[in-house]
Amino acid sequence: MDDTGPSASPGRASSEAGLRIGQLSRRVGVSPDVLRAWERRYGVLRPQRSRSGQRLYTSSDETRVRQMLGHIERGYSPAVAARLAAREGPASAATAPAADVAPTADLSALAAELRTALLGLDEARAEDVIDRLLASYALDTVLREAILPFLHDLGDLWSRGAITVGQEHFATAVITGRLHALARGWDAGVGPRAVVACPSHERHDLGLLCFALALRNRGWRVWYLGADTPAAAIDGVATQLEADLVVVSAVRAEPLVDAATDLAEIAGRRRMCLGGRGASPALAARIGAQALPEDPIAAADLVSAARNA
Amino acid sequence: MDDTGPSASPGRASSEAGLRIGQLSRRVGVSPDVLRAWERRYGVLRPQRSRSGQRLYTSSDETRVRQMLGHIERGYSPAVAARLAAREGPASAATAPAADVAPTADLSALAAELRTALLGLDEARAEDVIDRLLASYALDTVLREAILPFLHDLGDLWSRGAITVGQEHFATAVITGRLHALARGWDAGVGPRAVVACPSHERHDLGLLCFALALRNRGWRVWYLGADTPAAAIDGVATQLEADLVVVSAVRAEPLVDAATDLAEIAGRRRMCLGGRGASPALAARIGAQALPEDPIAAADLVSAARNA
Amino acid sequence: MDDTGPSASPGRASSEAGLRIGQLSRRVGVSPDVLRAWERRYGVLRPQRSRSGQRLYTSSDETRVRQMLGHIERGYSPAVAARLAAREGPASAATAPAADVAPTADLSALAAELRTALLGLDEARAEDVIDRLLASYALDTVLREAILPFLHDLGDLWSRGAITVGQEHFATAVITGRLHALARGWDAGVGPRAVVACPSHERHDLGLLCFALALRNRGWRVWYLGADTPAAAIDGVATQLEADLVVVSAVRAEPLVDAATDLAEIAGRRRMCLGGRGASPALAARIGAQALPEDPIAAADLVSAARNA
DNA sequence: ATAGGTTTTGTCAAGCTTTTGTACAT
DNA sequence: ATGTACAAAAGCTTGACAAAACCTAT
Numbered sequence: 001m002d003d004t005g006p007s008a009s010p011g012r013a014s015s016e017a018g019l020r021i022g023q024l025s026r027r028v029g030v031s032p033d034v035l036r037a038w039e040r041r042y043g044v045l046r047p048q049r050s051r052s053g054q055r056l057y058t059s060s061d062e063t064r065v066r067q068m069l070g071h072i073e074r075g076y077s078p079a080v081a082a083r084l085a086a087r088e089g090p091a092s093a094a095t096a097p098a099a100d101v102a103p104t105a106d107l108s109a110l111a112a113e114l115r116t117a118l119l120g121l122d123e124a125r126a127e128d129v130i131d132r133l134l135a136s137y138a139l140d141t142v143l144r145e146a147i148l149p150f151l152h153d154l155g156d157l158w159s160r161g162a163i164t165v166g167q168e169h170f171a172t173a174v175i176t177g178r179l180h181a182l183a184r185g186w187d188a189g190v191g192p193r194a195v196v197a198c199p200s201h202e203r204h205d206l207g208l209l210c211f212a213l214a215l216r217n218r219g220w221r222v223w224y225l226g227a228d229t230p231a232a233a234i235d236g237v238a239t240q241l242e243a244d245l246v247v248v249s250a251v252r253a254e255p256l257v258d259a260a261t262d263l264a265e266i267a268g269r270r271r272m273c274l275g276g277r278g279a280s281p282a283l284a285a286r287i288g289a290q291a292l293p294e295d296p297i298a299a300a301d302l303v304s305a306a307r308n309a
Numbered sequence: 310m311d312d313t314g315p316s317a318s319p320g321r322a323s324s325e326a327g328l329r330i331g332q333l334s335r336r337v338g339v340s341p342d343v344l345r346a347w348e349r350r351y352g353v354l355r356p357q358r359s360r361s362g363q364r365l366y367t368s369s370d371e372t373r374v375r376q377m378l379g380h381i382e383r384g385y386s387p388a389v390a391a392r393l394a395a396r397e398g399p400a401s402a403a404t405a406p407a408a409d410v411a412p413t414a415d416l417s418a419l420a421a422e423l424r425t426a427l428l429g430l431d432e433a434r435a436e437d438v439i440d441r442l443l444a445s446y447a448l449d450t451v452l453r454e455a456i457l458p459f460l461h462d463l464g465d466l467w468s469r470g471a472i473t474v475g476q477e478h479f480a481t482a483v484i485t486g487r488l489h490a491l492a493r494g495w496d497a498g499v500g501p502r503a504v505v506a507c508p509s510h511e512r513h514d515l516g517l518l519c520f521a522l523a524l525r526n527r528g529w530r531v532w533y534l535g536a537d538t539p540a541a542a543i544d545g546v547a548t549q550l551e552a553d554l555v556v557v558s559a560v561r562a563e564p565l566v567d568a569a570t571d572l573a574e575i576a577g578r579r580r581m582c583l584g585g586r587g588a589s590p591a592l593a594a595r596i597g598a599q600a601l602p603e604d605p606i607a608a609a610d611l612v613s614a615a616r617n618a
Numbered sequence: 619m620d621d622t623g624p625s626a627s628p629g630r631a632s633s634e635a636g637l638r639i640g641q642l643s644r645r646v647g648v649s650p651d652v653l654r655a656w657e658r659r660y661g662v663l664r665p666q667r668s669r670s671g672q673r674l675y676t677s678s679d680e681t682r683v684r685q686m687l688g689h690i691e692r693g694y695s696p697a698v699a700a701r702l703a704a705r706e707g708p709a710s711a712a713t714a715p716a717a718d719v720a721p722t723a724d725l726s727a728l729a730a731e732l733r734t735a736l737l738g739l740d741e742a743r744a745e746d747v748i749d750r751l752l753a754s755y756a757l758d759t760v761l762r763e764a765i766l767p768f769l770h771d772l773g774d775l776w777s778r779g780a781i782t783v784g785q786e787h788f789a790t791a792v793i794t795g796r797l798h799a800l801a802r803g804w805d806a807g808v809g810p811r812a813v814v815a816c817p818s819h820e821r822h823d824l825g826l827l828c829f830a831l832a833l834r835n836r837g838w839r840v841w842y843l844g845a846d847t848p849a850a851a852i853d854g855v856a857t858q859l860e861a862d863l864v865v866v867s868a869v870r871a872e873p874l875v876d877a878a879t880d881l882a883e884i885a886g887r888r889r890m891c892l893g894g895r896g897a898s899p900a901l902a903a904r905i906g907a908q909a910l911p912e913d914p915i916a917a918a919d920l921v922s923a924a925r926n927a
Numbered sequence: 928a929t930a931g932g933t934t935t936t937g938t939c940a941a942g943c944t945t946t947t948g949t950a951c952a953t
Numbered sequence: 954a955t956g957t958a959c960a961a962a963a964g965c966t967t968g969a970c971a972a973a974a975c976c977t978a979t
Contacts, residue, residue, distance in 0.1 A: 054946085137753075185449060489794065489798050
């Protein structure tokens, strides 16, 4: 097994913490006392705690310590080494020699870093990059320039067999979690109501999630039903809410085709849009819905503009 | 998911169940006592029972134990190892006991940490805490439970001389920056239009900023003019946009009183609300506006609900 | 920020600081006592100081010492060798930063679009333009070529009555928000510490914000106190942090004049610079501070360069 | 170069709690 | 088989300490 130990599987990502101080100490060759002192004095490490107060370190804490050791060996005092390590962030210093971390890294650099982090199963770093992206750029931009291109890539890589299913799952899980977090409180307020879902047998809902975020960002109230939702369920929610809009999206055409009859029935009573690569204008026409562009942001613009017009 | 046993398919489980504790113990090299303790303490194993109550383990229990041993060997404590093994196993979701880690982000703990960080002039840590808050809680919650109480405290501490003006300025600057960042893209979309400002001579606009965020979160499009805005300016923007609502907020009453005549003039043509501690119902009535509760979130609720009603 | 690599700009050097005297001594083979003596007598080295006063050398200090050693070996007296080394030093850092690469969007067109968007109260578009600016150009460039000129224009237009106060407030609010967001992580790293504020009764802090960003970009750690900060507050924070530098900036002269006595008191204990249009060399001299050019970027260059001189 | 004072940083101890394997009584 | 008890191991916090490294000043 590799030296990152327990971090290989996707679901574990956010709760990977588990190393206790003694073990970390043995791994990096720094006494527990020193580890605690470093935490207290420089705040380099901020391990999770168990309910009883025991420190639980992640493997990124381990690399952090190693970075510090590297700096110390190079002659820096522990205090300085700590600041340097802190500034390097969760990312590994080994690969980025002396590159100063810019306060405002540029968009494509951040996008690239996100990709590296996610394919490298480094969740902490991925979260950090997403934080920096969102801090520096508007949500639409982050989605359009970083998240969506990455998802696109991911599909490519996967279909070429260039990455493992585990990597794909991991990346998907991290992004999903993050986008969902952004989407809290979707249904509050005054905007028009949209019900948003993938049809039965369509399990890829990340594009839909981006679309939903963009739509929310344009003032809509969104009820997000997610992947694999039967047409009847969509209809039920839409009816209960008296939704102004129903959006159904799929990557492949089949799920939409299969649900076409039921969807047409809904479209007869309510504004409906079809999104995703699986939605052709022809199919939309047959169902009585509006076809949306493949790009989720553009789709949100279109939906939103149509209403204003 | 089923609750009858540890493996995914019930049928197979029962057909395989048969290992008794002594046998399993010898196979995996873990004493029966320990196996029982693990079951009791971590719930890793849930063997079937024979008629007489004896434990009957399946082969998947065996792999489960081996996984645990592997994790322990890699340095994890038995408690953590159990959690990890539970995650991996086929029956993960159903049987996994609550993880033993302290909740990553306890709201009040995070709020306290935010306070410590800001008063200690530690920006990086403050940002980190805010990140964690936003990652775990809805914006409304973060504002209501962490940001606003802190701002309140800040006023208190300052008036009691418990903190320096410098600390107050610093904290204000950090929070302002952060909230503004959250507010990007305020005017996009389809919602009703609100113009939001403090009157001339009112320079505290943080409460207003929270209100604006909450309002945006409820689907409104917001134009934020900020502190110290003359009534004429407010009117100009409101007219240019054909705003549906104008909100004016002040901590003290004077700025509102001073601007009362001009504001009344605007209120004659447009829905207007007065917010902040400086806004009394009496004053609002005189101006022809609606008084809002002091709490920005409640105010946003009210504004938003009134429109829906 | 530039993209020329880690060692090109003078400010960058200071962010690398961290070597303590013992380590430097071992590296170059000169005793700590001698290093201190050279510093005192010839001023060849001007290391940063840690909070407790420890000297923190950069790697360029190391080459400086080596140059001196070379000259001494060639027979010059230490005094002469020091002068020679001093003359050589700065020259080595003379590699000019490269221009921005391959602009994806035309700078002046984007600047114009920004202006249109902001004056038209179109926030979403403004944010998008800023995103594109930041994605294509270095921060310094964006500030110098787009943001600052626009702010300048804004003042002009306003004074000519060509725009309403509302437009001005709106534009200011958007830009403020954006710049604050870029400023995350201001206090990270190991660079020298700067406290940055406008004096009491000065409420325009946008120029200061640009300056602070530029300074941060040159490796300084910045504590931003913002507008309208009493001298006592500035002093308090500077003391708490043992800041290496205090910068006070105002658009008009009065606020600075009013605070002159208190500021002079601070300047007696700490390096201080005065910035903004309100800062005249005469006033600076009276206070015992250094006057900075009006242009925030140039000011940051000066502050940062002076340190290595 | 020396002297005298301060800061930094790794270590250690005391006192207490939690974890966990093992033992024992029912 | 179950539940309780127990003790060793490992942690936690607080506080203190001493060697090393620095600082200033003479």
